[in-house]
Amino acid sequence: MGGPLQQVLWRWELDPPRFDQYDLNASLGGFLRELEAAGLLLPAPPAGSWDCTDCGSHCRLVYLDDARGISRVYAACSRCGPVAVESRQLDRFEIDTAALLTAIFEAHRVSVEPIDPQGFWKIGRVTWAGQSREVWFVRGSDSDVNAKAESLLATHRRACLFTPTRDAAQTWERRVPCIVVALEDVLDWIGAGFHLDEDVIAARLDDSEASIEKPKRGRKRGSRAAAIEALRQELNAHIIAAADHAFATSERTGTPELLPKPTQAELAERIGVSPPTLGRCLTDKAAPELRILWEAADDVYEVMKWRKLATRGSG
Numbered sequence: 066m067g068g069p070l071q072q073v074l075w076r077w078e079l080d081p082p083r084f085d086q087y088d089l090n091a092s093l094g095g096f097l098r099e100l101e102a103a104g105l106l107l108p109a110p111p112a113g114s115w116d117c118t119d120c121g122s123h124c125r126l127v128y129l130d131d132a133r134g135i136s137r138v139y140a141a142c143s144r145c146g147p148v149a150v151e152s153r154q155l156d157r158f159e160i161d162t163a164a165l166l167t168a169i170f171e172a173h174r175v176s177v178e179p180i181d182p183q184g185f186w187k188i189g190r191v192t193w194a195g196q197s198r199e200v201w202f203v204r205g206s207d208s209d210v211n212a213k214a215e216s217l218l219a220t221h222r223r224a225c226l227f228t229p230t231r232d233a234a235q236t237w238e239r240r241v242p243c244i245v246v247a248l249e250d251v252l253d254w255i256g257a258g259f260h261l262d263e264d265v266i267a268a269r270l271d272d273s274e275a276s277i278e279k280p281k282r283g284r285k286r287g288s289r290a291a292a293i294e295a296l297r298q299e300l301n302a303h304i305i306a307a308a309d310h311a312f313a314t315s316e317r318t319g320t321p322e323l324l325p326k327p328t329q330a331e332l333a334e335r336i337g338v339s340p341p342t343l344g345r346c347l348t349d350k351a352a353p354e355l356r357i358l359w360e361a362a363d364d365v366y367e368v369m370k371w372r373k374l375a376t377r378g379s380g
């Protein structure tokens with residue numbers, strides 16, 4: 066997105082979300098006229114002041130009746146004198162939040178309802194990717210409105226809150242437990258209607274599902290811990306067997322003999338994990354003793370020393 070729609074969404078965060086002649090004459094103007102034609106803007110009180118089109122001075126407006134009794138508007142410019150202003154040049158519009166929300170979510174047959182017409186709205190229930198969600202909308206920076214929205218949504222973990230802008234969404238993500246989506250990220254204006262990027266919204270919902278199911282991550286960490294413990298037992302058993310073998314051969318022949326250590330693939334098979342998982346266990350920072358055992362198993366004197374230590378430790 067970008068351009069006029071983004072400017073309108075940014076304006077929606079302001080109080081009031083109003084457009085004047087400056088906007089109507091700028092690059093935004095064409096889009097505002099489309100929104101006005103679609104019934105999404107409401108007339109606002111006319112401008113009470115005027116910037117002189119010749120010198121830029123801020124002018125007071127004067128209303129005078131001409132000879133036929135028709136009211137005319139003049140900008141009283143202190144430099145240029147009175148300048149006639151056409152009254153339609155004083156037109157201003159505000160975003161009709163209920164109408165705009167209804168248009169944005171039109172495909173979902175929602176029933177938009179103000180919780181606080183200043184800035185907090187319930188949009189209704191929407192189904193995305195097979196998941197039905199309560200959908201809410203918050204705009205602006207009124208602290209009473211924000212407090213109301215925050216306390217109401219505190220218990221709505223599975224809701225979906227929309228804001229006009231990305232900045233606001235980032236702020237709201239810290240305030241509420243539900244997912245927050247910026248319309249700025251998912252909305253487009255195509256011809257004479259809005260288009261919501263449902264795929265992006267569904268992906269956000271999937272992400273939030275994944276983070277709610279925390280036990281999954283716990284299991285993963287838990288299975289690594291179980292593999293590390295199984296590996297520790299295997300390596301300990303090997304060191305003890307290797308030490309027995311070393312002492313026995315030393316007694317018999319005068320020279321201790323090293324029992325070949327199992328390969329990583331053999332160990333992986335014994336403890337029921339994949340070779341890559343076994344490799345990760347051996348380099349896990351939380352289990353440095355596994356590397357010490359693994360390296361000790363290569364040296365017959367280390368193996369014998371290790372058993373003496375083990376015997377002393379247990380006795």
Ligand SMILES: [Zn+2]
Binds near residue numbers: 120
């Ligand atoms: Zn002037």
